[in-house]
Amino acid sequence: xxxxxxxxxxxxxxxxxxxxxxxxxxxxxxxxxxxxxxxxxxxxxxxxxxxxxxxxxxxxxxxxxxxxxxxxxxxxxxxxxxxxxxxxxxxxxxxxxxxxxxxxxxxxxxxxxxxxxxxxxxxxxxxxxxxxxxxxxx
Amino acid sequence: xxxxxxxxxxxxxxxxxxxxxxxxxxxxxxxxxxxxxxxxxxxxxxxxxxxxxxxxxxxxxxxxxxxxxxxxxxxxxxxxxxxxxxxxxxxxxxxxxxxxxxxxxxxxxxxxxxxxxxxxxxxxxxxxxxxxxxxxxx
Amino acid sequence: xxxxxxxxxxxxxxxxxxxxxxxxxxxxxxxxxxxxxxxxxxxxxxxxxxxxxxxxxxxxxxxxxxxxxxxxxxxxxxxxxxxxxxxxxxxxxxxxxxxxxxxxxxxxxxxxxxxxxxxxxxxxxxxxxxxxxxxxxx
Amino acid sequence: xxxxxxxxxxxxxxxxxxxxxxxxxxxxxxxxxxxxxxxxxxxxxxxxxxxxxxxxxxxxxxxxxxxxxxxxxxxxxxxxxxxxxxxxxxxxxxxxxxxxxxxxxxxxxxxxxxxxxxxxxxxxxxxxxxxxxxxxxx
DNA sequence: GTGGTCTAGACCACT
DNA sequence: GTGGTCTAGACCACG
Numbered sequence: 037x038x039x040x041x042x043x044x045x046x047x048x049x050x051x052x053x054x055x056x057x058x059x060x061x062x063x064x065x066x067x068x069x070x071x072x073x074x075x076x077x078x079x080x081x082x083x084x085x086x087x088x089x090x091x092x093x094x095x096x097x098x099x100x101x102x103x104x105x106x107x108x109x110x111x112x113x114x115x116x117x118x119x120x121x122x123x124x125x126x127x128x129x130x131x132x133x134x135x136x137x138x139x140x141x142x143x144x145x146x147x148x149x150x151x152x153x154x155x156x157x158x159x160x161x162x163x164x165x166x167x168x169x170x171x172x173x174x
Numbered sequence: 175x176x177x178x179x180x181x182x183x184x185x186x187x188x189x190x191x192x193x194x195x196x197x198x199x200x201x202x203x204x205x206x207x208x209x210x211x212x213x214x215x216x217x218x219x220x221x222x223x224x225x226x227x228x229x230x231x232x233x234x235x236x237x238x239x240x241x242x243x244x245x246x247x248x249x250x251x252x253x254x255x256x257x258x259x260x261x262x263x264x265x266x267x268x269x270x271x272x273x274x275x276x277x278x279x280x281x282x283x284x285x286x287x288x289x290x291x292x293x294x295x296x297x298x299x300x301x302x303x304x305x306x307x308x309x310x311x312x
Numbered sequence: 313x314x315x316x317x318x319x320x321x322x323x324x325x326x327x328x329x330x331x332x333x334x335x336x337x338x339x340x341x342x343x344x345x346x347x348x349x350x351x352x353x354x355x356x357x358x359x360x361x362x363x364x365x366x367x368x369x370x371x372x373x374x375x376x377x378x379x380x381x382x383x384x385x386x387x388x389x390x391x392x393x394x395x396x397x398x399x400x401x402x403x404x405x406x407x408x409x410x411x412x413x414x415x416x417x418x419x420x421x422x423x424x425x426x427x428x429x430x431x432x433x434x435x436x437x438x439x440x441x442x443x444x445x446x447x448x449x450x
Numbered sequence: 451x452x453x454x455x456x457x458x459x460x461x462x463x464x465x466x467x468x469x470x471x472x473x474x475x476x477x478x479x480x481x482x483x484x485x486x487x488x489x490x491x492x493x494x495x496x497x498x499x500x501x502x503x504x505x506x507x508x509x510x511x512x513x514x515x516x517x518x519x520x521x522x523x524x525x526x527x528x529x530x531x532x533x534x535x536x537x538x539x540x541x542x543x544x545x546x547x548x549x550x551x552x553x554x555x556x557x558x559x560x561x562x563x564x565x566x567x568x569x570x571x572x573x574x575x576x577x578x579x580x581x582x583x584x585x586x587x588x
Numbered sequence: 589g590t591g592g593t594c595t596a597g598a599c600c601a602c603t
Numbered sequence: 604g605t606g607g608t609c610t611a612g613a614c615c616a617c618g
Binding site: 318333334337338340341342343399402403405406407409410411412413414415416417418419420421422424426427428430431432434435436437438439442 | 557577
């Protein structure tokens with residue numbers, strides 16, 4: 037298993053975009069290394085019970101973006117030209133989500149301290165979840 | 175003026191929803207008090223160069239939700255029945271945004287400390303922006 | 313009629329890519345100006361008897377590329393940020409086609425003079441065709 | 451060595467077709483003479499790091515077309531029955547590439563003179579490249 | 589086995 | 604009216 041995607045079919049963000057963004061972030065973090073193979077369109081579609089075209093759309097966008105390369109007859113691999121990004125570059129990818137959360141926090145009348153404490157809890161839970169991923173047979 | 179909306183027409187979240195959610199949060203925080211008037215559909219549409227029907231749709235949803243009331247000849251006002259919510263209730267409204275950000279941070283390979291520090295900066299900037307809002311005629 | 317697409321459904325190059333490339337070149341040449349509206353997905357699909365999703369795919373790629381912008385509820389327009397390109401930049405877009413042709417010419421044992429003369433004829437014919445486009449009712 | 455193939459595995463045109471078309475053109479030009487041997491499937495596959503089945507497919511197509519013949523124990527040789535074609539016949543094989551380039555040039559807003567000058571440069575470079583082919587061990 | 593393309597049709601969301 | 608998303612299924616092309 038080269039990569040585990042978290043797909044939530046009923047999420048507000050479309051499935052193909054969930055895939056695109058997860059691949060983007062995992063390439064940025066180096067958890068997807070250059071040259072690494074991605075699961076085949078059909079395999080990923082089967083695994084998450086979604087349509088192959090939905091997966092294909094995501095892969096095509098990532099190819100157009102230069103993050104993935106098509107090895108004809110052999111699936112998609114992470115493009116070789118991407119160096120692992122610096123912390124600052126990775127933080128830039130996180131910025132929009134944090135800005136949105138910050139604005140919401142203030143509109144809700146929460147103090148920065150309250151928002152930060154809550155975010156710390158979210159990070160702890162996410163970390164715990166990542167270490168103990170939900171399995172079909174734990 | 176009763177309320178300043180931050181409208182980003184080309185944001186991923188649709189305009190009417192930006193309005194709905196901002197009103198929800200500001201009522202929850204008490205920054206929009208019961209009985210307070212909202213800008214008229216036409217005024218808000220003009221100010222942000224958006225379609226009046228879009229504003230109208232947002233107001234109608236908020237009315238159906240019981241957060242706003244239509245006062246004949248006076249436009250929409252904040253409904254009287256809504257008490258300001260507790261900190262915990264307001265944090266619940268913030269939770270989804272923070273969870274999404276937390277998951278993204280981990281996928282990017284950032285440490286919780288790095289993410290928290292960045293969030294602190296976002297809060298500072300948002301706070302500064304809220305106190306010195308950009309004006310057309312300062 | 314804002315733009316006339318030449319779509320050849322049975323060409324080797326896929327339909328969506330014919331659209332993408334024609335839009336790219338016409339924006340580069342300025343024949344599609346910034347802010348100009350493109351035909352709606354449905355209109356273009358009807359006109360050429362192709363599936364709306366095929367057109368939509370082309371438009372989405374051009375949006376991802378930054379050449380088009382979505383005006384929600386109002387179709388696609390040429391993005392404002394693109395200045396008219398220099399001759400050199402437009403020639404760069406033509407280069408791959410010319411390089412392929414040059415290599416083929418040499419493999420065919422044609423002299424550069426023979427190939428250039430033939431290309432001149434092609435340009436003349438293409439120019440004549442562009443000035444007298446085939447009409448349903450000429 | 452009887453023939454140098456230019457294989458670009460990540461080109462839009464599939465590998466087997468690159469081989470087929472190059473052989474076709476070089477037979478038409480006489481640069482591949484009747485009776486001449488082609489590199490073995492294995493040798494060609496190794497040299498360009500491509501799949502032997504891909505080479506085999508190209509050779510089989512050329513055999514079905516009557517351009518190549520299978521000599522037992524000797525690999526493929528150019529069929530004897532093909533006379534070198536006239537200039538006009540060879541130009542006919544070049545026509546599609548030139549027409550595509552001509553149409554693109556006009557869509558890009560280039561003048562015929564600009565396109566022709568650029569094509570002349572491409573021919574020069576291609577000629578230089580053919581005379582001084584890149585070698586692994588010069 | 590791999591991905592690509594296109595179709596037909598449904599449903600949703602936004603303005 | 605606009606585009607977006609997804610599905611189901613077909614067929615093709617490549618290795």
